[in-house]
Amino acid sequence: MGKFLFIAEKPSVAQEFAKALKDTHVKYNGYLEGQKTVVTWCVGHLVTMSYPEVYDPNLKRWREDTLPFLPKKFLYEIIPSVAKQFDVVKGLLLREDVDCIYVCTDSGREGEYIYRLVDMMANVPAEKIRKRVWIDSQTEEEIRRGIREAKPLDAYNNLSDAAYLRAKEDYLMGINFSRILTLRYGNMLKSHLKLDKNAVVSVGRVMTCVLGMVVRREREIRKFKKTAFYRVMGKFAVGDGSIDGEWRAVEGSAYFNSPKLYKENGFKDKADAEHLIQELQATSMTATVEAIEKKKEKKNPPLLFNLAELQNECSKLFKISPDQTLQVVQDLYEKKLVTYPRTDARVLSSAVAKEITKNLHGLATLPQYLDFLKDIKGHGLFSKIEKSRYCDDKQITDHYAIIPTGQGLTALVGLDETTKNVYDRIVRRFLAIFYPPAEYRKMSITLKVGKESFFSNFKALENPGYLKVYGNDKPANDDKKSDGAVEEEVSETNFEAVAKLKKGSVLDVAGYEIKDGETSPPKRYNSGSLILAMENAGQFIEDEELRALVKGRGIGTSATRAEILSKLVKINYLCLNKKTQIITPARLGELVYEIVKASIKSLLNPELTASWEKGLNMVADGTIKQDEYLDKLEGFVSKCTNDCKVLSNYAPLSRIFGLVDMCYVK
Numbered sequence: 001m002g003k004f005l006f007i008a009e010k011p012s013v014a015q016e017f018a019k020a021l022k023d024t025h026v027k028y029n030g031y032l033e034g035q036k037t038v039v040t041w042c043v044g045h046l047v048t049m050s051y052p053e054v055y056d057p058n059l060k061r062w063r064e065d066t067l068p069f070l071p072k073k074f075l076y077e078i079i080p081s082v083a084k085q086f087d088v089v090k091g092l093l094l095r096e097d098v099d100c101i102y103v104c105t106d107s108g109r110e111g112e113y114i115y116r117l118v119d120m121m122a123n124v125p126a127e128k129i130r131k132r133v134w135i136d137s138q139t140e141e142e143i144r145r146g147i148r149e150a151k152p153l154d155a156y157n158n159l160s161d162a163a164y165l166r167a168k169e170d171y172l173m174g175i176n177f178s179r180i181l182t183l184r185y186g187n188m189l190k191s192h193l194k195l196d197k198n199a200v201v202s203v204g205r206v207m208t209c210v211l212g213m214v215v216r217r218e219r220e221i222r223k224f225k226k227t228a229f230y231r232v233m234g235k236f237a238v239g240d241g242s243i244d245g246e247w248r249a250v251e252g253s254a255y256f257n258s259p260k261l262y263k264e265n266g267f268k269d270k271a272d273a274e275h276l277i278q279e280l281q282a283t284s285m286t287a288t289v290e291a292i293e294k295k296k297e298k299k300n301p302p303l304l305f306n307l308a309e310l311q312n313e314c315s316k317l318f319k320i321s322p323d324q325t326l327q328v329v330q331d332l333y334e335k336k337l338v339t340y341p342r343t344d345a346r347v348l349s350s351a352v353a354k355e356i357t358k359n360l361h362g363l364a365t366l367p368q369y370l371d372f373l374k375d376i377k378g379h380g381l382f383s384k385i386e387k388s389r390y391c392d393d394k395q396i397t398d399h400y401a402i403i404p405t406g407q408g409l410t411a412l413v414g415l416d417e418t419t420k421n422v423y424d425r426i427v428r429r430f431l432a433i434f435y436p437p438a439e440y441r442k443m444s445i446t447l448k449v450g451k452e453s454f455f456s457n458f459k460a461l462e463n464p465g466y467l468k469v470y471g472n473d474k475p476a477n478d479d480k481k482s483d484g485a486v487e488e489e490v491s492e493t494n495f496e497a498v499a500k501l502k503k504g505s506v507l508d509v510a511g512y513e514i515k516d517g518e519t520s521p522p523k524r525y526n527s528g529s530l531i532l533a534m535e536n537a538g539q540f541i542e543d544e545e546l547r548a549l550v551k552g553r554g555i556g557t558s559a560t561r562a563e564i565l566s567k568l569v570k571i572n573y574l575c576l577n578k579k580t581q582i583i584t585p586a587r588l589g590e591l592v593y594e595i596v597k598a599s600i601k602s603l604l605n606p607e608l609t610a611s612w613e614k615g616l617n618m619v620a621d622g623t624i625k626q627d628e629y630l631d632k633l634e635g636f637v638s639k640c641t642n643d644c645k646v647l648s649n650y651a652p653l654s655r656i657f658g659l660v661d662m663c664y665v666k
Contacts, residue, residue: 004095004101006021006037007093011043013138018625019140042085052066090121131151136400162616170204176637177203190306228518230514236510243456280512283450289507294441301390302402304390308534311325311326312528317425321581326342329341340402347390353385383566404427442459443498445501448597459487468641527576599643
């Protein structure tokens with residue numbers, strides 16, 4: 001009987017597989033070999049798509065008459081820097097004593113693509129058995145389960161088709177659009193920026209769309225004009241203290257629908273606010289409780305982390321970029337501490353939910369979480385997790401949410417502070433789902449002074465529930481009601497004092513004051529919120545049908561979004577403030593935005609990018625065939641490229657360039 005060959009994506013992962021196989025392995029150059037098994041690795045990508053000049057040397061020089069470039073058969077080549085490892089892997093794949101190949105690259109579209117390219121370039125005989133290992137963590141138990149339940153590689157052919165198409169899509173759009181736009185506008189850009197070398201207009205399916213999102217947001221901020229407004233606040237005596245109330249011009253007020261108002265709770269002119277206070281003081285120095293509404297509210301623990309949510313949280317809390325977060329969580333994954341990071345799901349699978357006590361049991365050895373785990377175990381809080389909102393097989397495509405494995409804990413000692421912090425956030429988000437909701441007592445009071453109304457809203461935490469896991473470091477602030485009213489969180493003692501009020505109660509007016517305010521412009525993206533915006537690109541799509549079509553798909557993938565953002569910063573299209581993680585467009589990026597807007601405008605819109613991403617997922621699902629997708633792709637690339645050839649818009653573009661420059665004059 002022959003040997004079993006296991007091919008991982010990285011050397012570190014190969015080491016974990018070797019340990020799990022329980023074979024006596026000897027280390028060789030590029031692989032490990034035991035009595036029954038051989039383990040090797042790919043070092044990431046070993047194969048890449050060939051540039052046009054490989055098809056024809058004449059294509060090395062960029063010329064309009066060679067575009068669009070749409071090869072009938074795509075060519076691939078070995079990446080020179082890793083050619084030595086490719087030869088090792090190829091030699092093992094072709095060894096006569098290797099009967100069965102286990103594909104252990106990352107469980108996703110990109111991992112599938114990495115192996116399929118190697119298989120294709122190595123010309124592996126069709127008769128060799130190939131099996132796909134699909135795992136969610138690198139614990140020994142999960143690796144052994146993945147090997148035991150490995151399916152024939154052919155079961156993933158649709159995913160492979162989608163992976164090839166994604167690469168072809170990026171290649172065709174990048175090659176054709178970057179070349180045609182550089183040929184048409186490169187000299188114009190070079191002259192305008194007074195560059196010594198030629199200017200390349202670099203565009204891509206996802207990155208140009210992201211550039212568009214950032215530029216449009218920045219322009220909204222520039223156009224925004226602040227509006228000052230003045231709110232009238234009342235202070236009303238209650239027992240030994242007082243409560244604040246906000247005046248609003250509701251129906252019955254002398255100012256209802258008045259043109260003097262900025263919305264219903266403020267004046268455009270401070271003098272009008274002062275006049276209202278004078279009227280109130282002349283009317284009465286007491287207020288009557290007109291209405292009281294009391295209720296209880298429950299707030300559920302948030303859903304678990306997917307990669308985008310984790311990147312957003314780490315950007316806000318730790319001021320690290322999305323690609324840094326991905327590196328950190330990938331390191332945690334490779335150390336067996338957390339499950340697979342490149343996931344879009346925020347829930348567990350039912351299979352994992354049934355065995356979740358294993359994860360909890362492991363975490364119980366860490367002192368900082370022990371009290372929480374005693375709660376969870378003592379009250380049986382884990383027993384119903386399978387039937388909760390945190391478990392849903394329908395919401396999972398490739399992998400479930402990022403959670404701690406409860407294993408690999410000895411590695412925590414050697415982690416840097418940032419990595420420990422990220423791990424802590426993942427653990428606490430996980431533990432929180434086993435706790436009951438936080439419970440608040442809430443009260444809304446309407447006070448009347450003559451015809452005018454004041455409104456107060458209070459809440460007190462009655463039962464912390466899952467907030468116990470977070471301590472003083474609570475999740476995102478939620479103290480603003482949907483109507484914009486501020487909700488004051490008070491202690492239980494203060495709440496009880498206010499709760500004694502009844503309809504008809506009369507309170508003394510302790511005074512009035514004017515609070516100055518002004519409208520705020522849209523917020524700039526930070527690195528985390530931009531990743532979330534990419535994931536939720538449907539919110540920017542006006543067409544309701546298309547918005548529903550791309551819901552949950554977004555632009556880019558969890559595995560590529562951080563890389564795309566990093567590239568935009570690297571090529572000086574976007575600027576990233578490392579301290580605040582705030583993202584703004586660079587001058588060059590805005591000029592390129594204008595070039596694309598004047599030539600291939602659809603590249604800037606989420607509709608196009610999200611619809612292509614949806615198409616790739618349909619190929620992966622087997623809903624459409626790869627030939628159908630490729631035909632549409634080539635048609636789009638051909639039309640856009642040929643349309644650019646006949647454009648004559650240098651004069652208007654030059655004027656727009658001048659307007660852009662004015663925004664960057666210091």
